[in-house]
Amino acid sequence: MKLLMTAAALSLSATAAFADDHMMQKVEAADQSVANGIVSAESITAAQNGWLVVHRTDETMKPGPVVAHAPLRAGETKDVAAILTEEVMPGEMLMLMIHSEDGGMETGVFEYTLGAKEDGPIKIDGKLVMTTITAM
Numbered sequence: 001m002k003l004l005m006t007a008a009a010l011s012l013s014a015t016a017a018f019a020d021d022h023m024m025q026k027v028e029a030a031d032q033s034v035a036n037g038i039v040s041a042e043s044i045t046a047a048q049n050g051w052l053v054v055h056r057t058d059e060t061m062k063p064g065p066v067v068a069h070a071p072l073r074a075g076e077t078k079d080v081a082a083i084l085t086e087e088v089m090p091g092e093m094l095m096l097m098i099h100s101e102d103g104g105m106e107t108g109v110f111e112y113t114l115g116a117k118e119d120g121p122i123k124i125d126g127k128l129v130m131t132t133i134t135a136m
């Protein structure tokens, strides 16, 4: 009986922890070499299936042209890799952003172009969910 109650308490707290994580959408990535043609994020937590979108950016922190994207599942994904479609040189800044799968014509097809609504960025309290890195 005592053991059963302990197990129940453990599973309850595990559920609560998952719920907290689920609400906390985020992108974790570090400065990295992209010489292998890949931009990596160590961990991404998204509320829905969607996309990791990699924009060019600079000190102004405005998202620029898209240079890579990769599909994301709802929940936490470790080690997300996006293939670069353009060359990125050492010292250039990149912005890794969570985009949704909403508003386009097709599910599973990346339809975003800069400024478009299709598969556009998610926002929490009006803020983009993103992080910036510098290519090394």
Ligand SMILES: [Cu+2]
Residues within 6 Å of the ligand: 053, 055, 063, 097, 098, 099, 121
């Ligand atoms: Cu974006």
